[in-house]
Amino acid sequence: MIETIVFDVGETITRDDRHWAEWADWLGVPRHTVSALVGAVVAEGRDNADALRLIKPGLDVPAEYRAREAAGSGEYLDETDLYDDVRPALASLRALGIRVVIAGNQTAAAGDLLRALDLPADLVVTSGEWGVAKPDQAFFAKVLTVAQAAPGATVYVGDHPANDIFPARQAGLRTAHIRRGPWGHLWADNPDVVAAADWRIDNLSQLATLAAG
Structure with a gap:
Protein backbone atom coordinates (compact mmCIF):
# COMPACT_ATOMS: atom_id res chain seq x y z
CA MET A 1 0.00 0.00 0.00
CA ALA A 71 21.92 42.33 -8.58
CA GLY A 72 18.16 41.81 -8.25
CA SER A 73 18.15 38.94 -10.76
CA GLY A 74 17.61 36.12 -8.29
CA GLU A 75 15.44 33.05 -8.65
CA TYR A 76 11.73 33.44 -9.30
CA LEU A 77 8.79 31.07 -9.55
CA ASP A 78 5.10 31.66 -10.05
CA GLU A 79 2.00 29.73 -11.12
CA THR A 80 3.06 29.73 -14.77
CA ASP A 81 6.12 27.63 -13.91
CA LEU A 82 3.98 24.71 -12.74
CA TYR A 83 2.96 21.94 -15.08
CA ASP A 84 -0.80 21.97 -15.59
CA ASP A 85 -1.36 18.62 -13.91
CA VAL A 86 0.41 19.48 -10.64
CA ARG A 87 -2.37 20.99 -8.54
CA PRO A 88 -5.13 18.54 -9.52
CA ALA A 89 -2.82 15.53 -9.19
CA LEU A 90 -1.49 16.48 -5.77
CA ALA A 91 -4.98 17.34 -4.55
CA SER A 92 -6.30 13.96 -5.73
CA LEU A 93 -3.54 12.14 -3.86
CA ARG A 94 -4.26 13.98 -0.62
CA ALA A 95 -7.95 13.21 -1.03
CA LEU A 96 -6.97 9.53 -1.06
CA GLY A 97 -5.14 10.00 2.24
CA ILE A 98 -1.68 9.91 0.64
CA ARG A 99 1.02 12.05 2.27
CA VAL A 100 2.46 14.39 -0.39
CA VAL A 101 6.03 15.66 -0.11
CA ILE A 102 8.01 17.78 -2.57
CA ALA A 103 11.79 17.34 -2.19
CA GLY A 104 14.28 18.16 -4.91
CA ASN A 105 17.70 19.58 -5.70
CA GLN A 106 16.95 23.26 -5.35
CA THR A 107 18.31 26.18 -3.36
CA ALA A 108 16.83 27.34 -0.06
CA ALA A 109 15.47 30.38 -1.90
CA ALA A 110 13.64 28.08 -4.31
CA GLY A 111 12.13 26.31 -1.32
CA ASP A 112 10.63 29.59 -0.11
CA LEU A 113 9.29 30.32 -3.60
CA LEU A 114 7.69 26.87 -3.87
CA ARG A 115 6.05 27.17 -0.45
CA ALA A 116 4.68 30.58 -1.44
CA LEU A 117 2.71 28.86 -4.22
CA ASP A 118 0.65 27.11 -1.52
CA LEU A 119 0.63 23.76 -3.30
CA PRO A 120 -1.54 20.89 -2.00
CA ALA A 121 1.42 19.23 -0.28
CA ASP A 122 2.17 18.27 3.30
CA LEU A 123 5.81 19.36 3.07
CA VAL A 124 8.06 21.23 0.63
CA VAL A 125 11.81 21.02 1.22
CA THR A 126 14.98 21.39 -0.86
CA SER A 127 18.51 20.08 -0.91
CA GLY A 128 19.74 23.58 -0.14
CA GLU A 129 17.79 23.51 3.13
CA TRP A 130 18.93 20.00 3.99
CA GLY A 131 22.57 20.58 3.11
CA VAL A 132 22.73 17.40 1.01
CA ALA A 133 21.72 16.80 -2.58
CA LYS A 134 20.71 13.95 -4.86
CA PRO A 135 21.97 11.42 -5.74
CA ASP A 136 23.63 11.17 -2.30
CA GLN A 137 22.00 8.43 -0.23
CA ALA A 138 21.93 10.86 2.70
CA PHE A 139 19.32 12.86 0.74
CA PHE A 140 17.09 9.81 0.45
CA ALA A 141 17.58 8.99 4.11
CA LYS A 142 16.08 12.41 4.82
CA VAL A 143 13.31 11.71 2.32
CA LEU A 144 12.38 8.60 4.27
CA THR A 145 12.37 10.54 7.54
CA VAL A 146 9.92 13.15 6.24
CA ALA A 147 7.89 10.54 4.36
CA GLN A 148 6.80 9.09 7.70
CA ALA A 149 6.31 5.73 5.97
CA ALA A 150 8.32 2.60 5.28
CA PRO A 151 10.48 2.57 2.12
CA GLY A 152 8.18 0.07 0.44
CA ALA A 153 5.19 2.33 1.10
CA THR A 154 6.96 5.44 -0.25
CA VAL A 155 7.22 6.39 -3.93
CA TYR A 156 9.74 8.85 -5.34
CA VAL A 157 8.65 10.49 -8.60
CA GLY A 158 11.21 12.07 -10.90
CA ASP A 159 12.45 12.51 -14.44
CA HIS A 160 16.21 11.99 -14.02
CA PRO A 161 17.42 8.38 -13.76
CA ALA A 162 20.80 9.12 -12.14
CA ASN A 163 19.45 11.66 -9.66
CA ASP A 164 16.00 10.26 -8.97
CA ILE A 165 15.20 6.72 -10.03
CA PHE A 166 18.43 4.80 -9.43
CA PRO A 167 19.35 6.28 -6.01
CA ALA A 168 15.75 6.15 -4.77
CA ARG A 169 15.59 2.50 -5.75
CA GLN A 170 18.91 1.90 -3.99
CA ALA A 171 17.43 3.45 -0.84
CA GLY A 172 14.58 0.95 -0.98
CA LEU A 173 11.88 3.33 -2.17
CA ARG A 174 9.46 2.53 -4.94
CA THR A 175 9.92 4.71 -8.01
CA ALA A 176 7.92 6.35 -10.77
CA HIS A 177 9.78 7.71 -13.79
CA ILE A 178 7.96 10.50 -15.60
CA ARG A 179 8.44 11.08 -19.32
CA ARG A 180 8.80 14.84 -19.00
CA GLY A 181 11.54 17.30 -19.83
CA PRO A 182 14.80 16.43 -21.63
CA TRP A 183 15.91 13.82 -19.09
CA GLY A 184 12.54 12.11 -18.89
CA HIS A 185 12.17 11.83 -22.65
CA LEU A 186 15.79 10.93 -23.39
CA TRP A 187 15.90 7.96 -21.01
CA ALA A 188 12.24 6.92 -20.96
CA ASP A 189 12.85 3.63 -22.76
CA ASN A 190 16.36 2.93 -21.49
CA PRO A 191 16.44 -0.71 -20.32
CA ASP A 192 18.06 0.20 -16.99
CA VAL A 193 15.36 2.79 -16.31
CA VAL A 194 12.61 0.38 -17.30
CA ALA A 195 14.06 -2.19 -14.87
CA ALA A 196 14.51 0.29 -12.01
CA ALA A 197 11.15 2.05 -12.20
CA ASP A 198 8.11 0.47 -10.58
CA TRP A 199 5.97 2.68 -12.81
CA ARG A 200 6.57 4.74 -15.92
CA ILE A 201 4.12 7.60 -16.35
CA ASP A 202 3.38 10.39 -18.82
CA ASN A 203 1.64 12.74 -16.38
CA LEU A 204 1.16 13.13 -12.67
CA SER A 205 -2.58 12.47 -12.84
CA GLN A 206 -1.83 8.78 -13.38
CA LEU A 207 -0.49 8.53 -9.84
CA ALA A 208 -3.91 8.71 -8.21
CA THR A 209 -5.00 5.60 -10.13
CA LEU A 210 -1.81 3.78 -9.19
CA ALA A 211 -2.16 4.75 -5.54
CA ALA A 212 -5.81 3.73 -5.42
CA GLY A 213 -4.94 0.38 -6.98
Missing part, protein backbone atom coordinates in the same frame (compact mmCIF):
# COMPACT_ATOMS: atom_id res chain seq x y z
CA ILE A 2 1.31 3.44 -0.93
CA GLU A 3 1.28 5.85 2.01
CA THR A 4 3.54 8.67 0.80
CA ILE A 5 4.52 10.05 -2.60
CA VAL A 6 7.57 12.30 -2.83
CA PHE A 7 8.13 14.51 -5.87
CA ASP A 8 11.24 15.85 -7.52
CA VAL A 9 10.90 19.51 -8.55
CA GLY A 10 12.54 20.50 -11.87
CA GLU A 11 10.75 18.95 -14.86
CA THR A 12 8.48 17.01 -12.52
CA ILE A 13 6.61 19.78 -10.70
CA THR A 14 7.99 22.83 -12.49
CA ARG A 15 9.07 23.62 -16.03
CA ASP A 16 12.71 24.63 -16.33
CA ASP A 17 12.07 27.18 -19.09
CA ARG A 18 12.39 30.23 -16.85
CA HIS A 19 15.39 28.79 -15.00
CA TRP A 20 17.53 28.39 -18.11
CA ALA A 21 16.22 31.56 -19.76
CA GLU A 22 17.28 33.61 -16.74
CA TRP A 23 20.74 32.04 -16.84
CA ALA A 24 21.05 32.87 -20.54
CA ASP A 25 20.09 36.50 -19.89
CA TRP A 26 22.51 36.73 -16.99
CA LEU A 27 25.41 35.29 -18.99
CA GLY A 28 24.57 37.43 -22.01
CA VAL A 29 23.96 34.69 -24.55
CA PRO A 30 20.89 33.75 -26.62
CA ARG A 31 18.43 31.57 -24.74
CA HIS A 32 18.60 28.90 -27.42
CA THR A 33 22.34 28.60 -26.78
CA VAL A 34 21.77 27.58 -23.18
CA SER A 35 18.92 25.22 -24.10
CA ALA A 36 21.05 23.50 -26.74
CA LEU A 37 24.02 23.15 -24.40
CA VAL A 38 21.83 21.74 -21.63
CA GLY A 39 20.61 19.14 -24.10
CA ALA A 40 24.16 18.33 -25.11
CA VAL A 41 25.47 17.78 -21.58
CA VAL A 42 22.36 15.79 -20.66
CA ALA A 43 22.93 13.48 -23.60
CA GLU A 44 26.50 12.96 -22.39
CA GLY A 45 25.29 12.09 -18.90
CA ARG A 46 26.90 15.18 -17.36
CA ASP A 47 25.67 17.61 -14.70
CA ASN A 48 23.37 20.16 -16.32
CA ALA A 49 25.35 22.98 -14.68
CA ASP A 50 28.18 22.00 -17.03
CA ALA A 51 26.19 23.79 -19.73
CA LEU A 52 26.83 27.06 -17.91
CA ARG A 53 30.51 26.25 -17.52
CA LEU A 54 30.80 25.71 -21.27
CA ILE A 55 29.68 29.31 -21.68
CA LYS A 56 31.81 30.64 -18.83
CA PRO A 57 34.66 28.23 -18.04
CA GLY A 58 35.37 27.83 -14.35
CA LEU A 59 32.01 29.30 -13.35
CA ASP A 60 31.30 28.98 -9.61
CA VAL A 61 27.55 28.35 -9.81
CA PRO A 62 26.70 28.96 -6.10
CA ALA A 63 28.73 32.20 -6.15
CA GLU A 64 26.98 33.24 -9.36
CA TYR A 65 23.59 32.61 -7.74
CA ARG A 66 24.61 35.00 -4.97
CA ALA A 67 25.76 37.58 -7.50
CA ARG A 68 22.44 37.34 -9.32
CA GLU A 69 20.55 37.78 -6.06
CA ALA A 70 22.61 40.84 -5.16
